[in-house]
Amino acid sequence: MRIYLDHNATTPVRAEVVQAMTQTLTDVYGNPSSGHAEGDAARARIEAARDAVARCLGASPSWVYFTAGASEANNAVLMGLLEEGPGHLVTSNVEHPSVEEPAARLESAGMQVTRVPVDEEGLLTPEAIFAALRPDTRLVSLIWANNETGVVQPMEAIAEGLASRGVRLHVDATQALGKWPVDLSRVPADYLSCSAHKLGGPKGSGCLVARAGTPLHPLIRGGPQERRVRGGTENVAGIVGFGRACALVSEELAERMLEYARLRDRLWEGLEAKVGEVRRNGSVEHMLPNTLNVEFLGTAGEVLLQALDLEGVAVSAGAACHSGSISPSHVLSAMGLSPEQARSSLRISVGHGVDTGQIDAAVDLFGELVARIRRAGPA
Ligand SMILES: Cc1ncc(COP(=O)(O)O)c(C=O)c1O
Structure with missing residues (x-):
């Protein structure tokens, strides 16, 4: 044993998630972009999942873009900065590689990157983040709860301070979701990444949340899916599984x-x-x-x-x-x-x-x- x-x-996939996914794989095989009943049924499953994810995150459903997990969502936000020309990025020295490696790539492409150090307890202070800002700071990207230590950063204070200064914030909430309250109605972050497999859902499914009006540059071009932000036929069963896992988080x-x-x-x-x-x-x-x-x-x-x-x-x-x-x-x-x-x-x-x-x-x-x-x- x-x-x-x-x-x-x-995490092991929850039985409720397996059941919802199996039912989708068995019965809902239409292409969500198709204009017939089979397509409509698949589209309806995606939209129901979007509602469940949004409710769990305190977000509007229209802010949720499904991805193949948090690494993709993190890359989409950071690499999107390349489209906006030179500037300054603030992050920390304890990020997941799916933020740190795109940050290093941006640096080699000419962007200036400040990595704010944590203290001996693994914590950042909001003041240290604000002190790192410059007039050309385009984005602050921070991990909410650390995958290795579990240390939770004071994200509400950081987000409020950045919002009042008009600086965009991306939060990697991959480890926080399912184990910590993640509520975008209280934390004014602009972007948030998360992943189904950390909360009893399937691997290869997650989302990027972007508030209305924040710039979003497509990582995958070539289709109308996810409002042209992420081309490609949707992973319907994976999305349904993510939605079910989020509904369980809301309840439990x-x-x-x-x-x-x-x-x-x-x-x-x-x-x-x-x-x-x-x-x-x-x-x-x-x-x-x-x-x-x-x-x-x-x-x-x-x-x-x-x-x-x-x-x-x-x-x-x-x-x-x-x-x-x-x-x-x-x-x-x-x-x-x-x-x-x-x-x-x-x-x-x-x-x-x-x-x-x-x-x-x-x-x-x-x-x-x-x-x-x-x-x-x-x-
Ligand atoms: C903090 C953090 N961010 C991002 C990721 C990447 O998530 P995914 O496996 O969905 O690409 C992980 C997974 O280990 C993580 O712990």
Whole structure:
């Protein structure tokens, strides 16, 4: 029996989502652009999903553009700046690669980029963001909740300050959605990216939200779909699955946040008691309820990860897309951890389907395996 504690990498697809997608794949095969009943049925499913996503985000349905996930949405916003000529971009030094790499590409194309540093808890301050602004700043792009540490940035204050200064804000809410209140009626961001597979939905489905009137440059040209912003026949079942996953978030968020925090805190207390010499990375006060990033002193993270995997427990060393690489996490390094501390750290993230028994079994395994690795000494 596996114990899956890597919900920030991806989540198991919820049964309700599988059911909605299966029904769509089976019965709703029309092309949403076709002018007949089959096409209309597919189009209606997409629009119902758009309403569910918008309701979950506190947005208007007309702001929602479906994409193949958050990497695409992030690229669309950042690379769109190329269409607007030279200027200045503000971001942070703890972004996901799907923001950092487009930012580096923009830099090589002549755009000036300021990467505001986080403090040792992984936090940005609104004042530091405002201080980085210049008259030619075109966009501020920031991650709301960090995928590696779970640290949640003060996005409401940042968004309000930028709105009052007339500066556009893009928020990567991929990790926040489903685990934290994401409400665009309270946070005046201009753009927001999110992804279905982080909240019990399918992979390869997500959206870009852009408020009415904010510039949007198409990433995929060649069709009328998504109001000409994203050409190509829609992934109808993927969109339906995303809509269903968002509807579940709207119903369950408060309850989920409490349950995830209960499991996560039990895990942390267990690790402190049974493993010892552990240190928590990131601001405990400003953190997603489901995430724990822990340094196991004197233990190579990759070795522990593999030992846990062999025993049936899935966790992550840094972000999933980084695993296999030996360079220490850029997020932990940005918080001032030494390469050795960063390499001794693991991300453990709980979610739907995890229960108390699994947490207790995982704690016992951590205890045994860390002790064994520490006894064996440095590799
Ligand atoms: C913060 C963040 N942004 C963007 C992405 C990319 O999302 P997707 O897998 O939908 O492309 C991820 C996924 O790991 C993420 O955690």
